[in-house]
Amino acid sequence: MKEKVFFVKMADNEDDQSVCAKLEKAINENDFFSFIKPKDMVAFKTHFGEQSTTGYVRPLYFKMMGDIVKKKNGIPFLTETSTLYRGKRTNAVEHIEFAYEHGFIPQNTGLPIIMADGLMGDQEIEVKIAGKLYPTVKIASLIVKSQALILVSHFTGHLITGFGAALKNMGMGCSSRRGKLIQHSTARPSIVRKKCTACEECIKWCPQDAVAMIDGKAEIDKSKCIGCGECLAVCRFDAVNYNWSATYVDLQRKVVEHAMGVYKNKENKSIYVNFLNRVSKDCDCMGRTEKILPDIGVLISFDPVAVDAASLDLVEEKAGKHFSKLTYDIPYKEQIDYARELGFGSAEYEIIELD
DSSP, rough: OOOEEEEEEETTOHHHHHHHHHHHHHHHHHHHTTTTOOEEEEEEOOOOOTTTTSSSOOOOHHHHHHHHHHHHHHHEEEEOOOOOSSSSSSSSHHHHHHHTTTOOOOOHHHHHHHOOOOOOOOOOOOOOOSSSSSSSEEEEEEEEEEEEEEEEEEEEETTEEEEESSHHHTTTTTTTTHHHHHTTOOOEEOGGGGGOOOOOOOHHHHOOOEEETTEEEEEOOOTOOOOOOOOHHHHHSOEEEGGGGGHHHHHHHHHHHHHHHHHHTTTSSSEEEEEEESBBSOOOSSSSOOOOOOOOEEEESOOOOOOOOOHHHHHHHHTSHHHHHHHGSSSSHHHHHHHHHHTTTSEEEEEEEOO
C-alpha cells in the first residue's frame, strides 16, 4: 500500500507569510495534528541554520504550528542537538543564543528552546532497533522522552549523504554526540599538500584537534580524526580529499538506522514536514547556500521515508535532471534504498496536492 504524501504547492520566491497561511489551512482542514493528545510534550525538531546560511525554515512557521498544538492542549517546544564541529552550535548555551540570532526567540515562535541532548550533547537513551549494523542506537534523550514529534526539515544537497531531509534530520540531527561520532567513524580525510595554502581554517574548526601544521602544510592525525567532514566544509582550496567509496554508503546506512531509532517510539505519534524551497547544493550547516532550482512547495507525511522519496522525485522533476548533477556525484539514493532493504517506512507513495 502506498503511503500518502500531501503537497502544498508554492510559487518560486513566494513570501513566507503566504506559504505559512497555505500550510496552516492544510494542517487544520486535514487535522494533521490529530495524534496530539492533551498534555503531550510535543518536540518540534528543526535546524536553526549556520552563521552565513539563509535556507533554514523560518520562525513564523513554528509560531503557527505551535499555536495549533496549543489549541489541542499539547505542550510544544523547539529542540535541536549539539554539533560535533566547533562553532556556535557545539553546546546548549551557545546554540540557543545562536538560534535567537536567527529569530527563534519566544516572542517570534511562542515556544521555548530545550536542547534534546542536554548541555554538552551527552544526554542520550539507547534504543533497540532491528538494524543490520547496530542492535541499538544512541538517541538524544528528549527526543525519546517527548510524547510526540513534529520533524520540520529543509531539503538540501549534501556532500556525503547526497541529500538531506527528514531521514538525515532524524538520524544525525536527533542523535546524541556519541551517536553522531558513531555515524562519522568511517570517513578519514587527508590533505593534498600541493593544494594546501596554510590558511589554518581546518585547524580552527577541527573538533578533535586532529589537524596541525607540519612543514608549512596542514596534516591530519588519523588517530584523532572522527571523520566529521568539517575540514572539507571549511577548505576553500580543495585541499581536503576523501575516499568517498569508503564513506558515503556506510554513513548513509548509519543515518538510516539511527532514524529508525527515532521513529521506533514515535510511530503514530509523529509527522514529517519537508520544505522544498531555497534548495541549495550544500546543507544548512555550510556557508554555500546558493539556490539551485525554483521553489516547489511543502510536503507532509506520517512516513519519513515516503516524504523523502517524494521530495527527491519532485526536485528531480523540477530540475529535469538527476540530483547528482545539481550537487555531488555520489549515490544519493542510498538512504531510500537502504530504508527499503530494512523494511523501514515505505518508499512507495502517492502525492495528494492540497488546495
